[in-house]
Amino acid sequence: MDTERSTAGDGPAIAEQDTMALAEQRAAEGRTDDAPLGVPGRPLNRRSPYMVGLLGAFGVATTYAVVLLVSAAREVLILIGLALFLAIGLDPFVRRLGRVMSRGLAVLTVTVVMLGIVAGFLAAAIPPLVTQSTNLAHDLPSYISQLRDHSSFAGHLNEQYHIQSRVEQMISGDNGGNLVGGVLGAGQVVLGAFGSTGTVLVLTIYFLADLPRIRQLIYRMVPNSRRPRAMLIGDEMFAKVGAFVLGNLATSLIAGVGTFVWLEIFGVPYPLLLAILVALLDLVPIVGSTIGGIIVSLIALSVSVPVAIATAVFYVVFRLAEDYLLVPKIMGKAVEVPATVTFVAVLVGGAILGIVGALVAIPIAAAVRLLLQETVFPRLDRT
Structure with missing residues (x-):
């Protein structure tokens, strides 16, 4: 009686052992040299409701x-995208040296040259920048007195647009803050900018060294039948980005050089400081040079009204020369985007990502235009 109960109780356990042994035997039989992990079974029925x-x-x-994830890592992703953008722009130099x-030695050479240019520029620019910034702080009270003088041109502008009150409000802050708080906030911004610049620089070097592998990884995601076509279109997109950056x-x-020469000729104060500002603003397409010209023209008011007007005319002429002479001559047809598309792309990019978005808007628009012309429009024309 007890033996029968024991045998009946062990029945499920013995059946389970037999089932596992049979599965292990089939797994051993299914292992071959061509498929060491076995052949996949039948796919699941994807049309079932479950x-x-x-x-x-x-x-x-x-x-x-x-x-x-994208929302939480937005700032980091922007830095990564900017570094990749710069790496693609510097890649033509690396390929020529290659x-x-x-390639490793070429990347090292480009990096050393780039760092040398930045270091030399800072060594040459920092002393006069400090001097001119000190002079600006020293002359600031006289500018404020000119704003309070209702008989002067600056006084009329202040009376009409309340410039002094707006500046004082920005310095004091809306919540009762003081100048010390503003200075500390500015210090945090400067430290953050240096940290972001260092991050972008390091990432650019890494991306520049691994760009061939990154390119292969991107093309590997395309089906094999369409991979050659994707390579041709992708390489053309990379070329447009590189041409735009350079x-x-x-x-x-x-x-920047033209601004410095102009300001030196007419004796406008802080020429180097303003030249660097214009060069940095000019990196932003369409609106950058215009904003820089307005700022320099306002500073030129401290010399005389005719000099300020002449400076404004100089920037209008320079803007026309840049759009119709410099850009076509330097970039050629590599970045061929209609003016309307350029303007809209810069506005949309600036609204989404700020200055970085405005900076990369034109090459992205050029890449999208190429993709539409080569893939979407021909397919629509055939339907």
């Missing part, structure tokens, strides 16, 4: 998680 609901819920949850040396740096350098 699978449709499961995949739909998983897709919604994944999309929501990606949106939260014809006579290894051309934008060249035009900004010309804008």
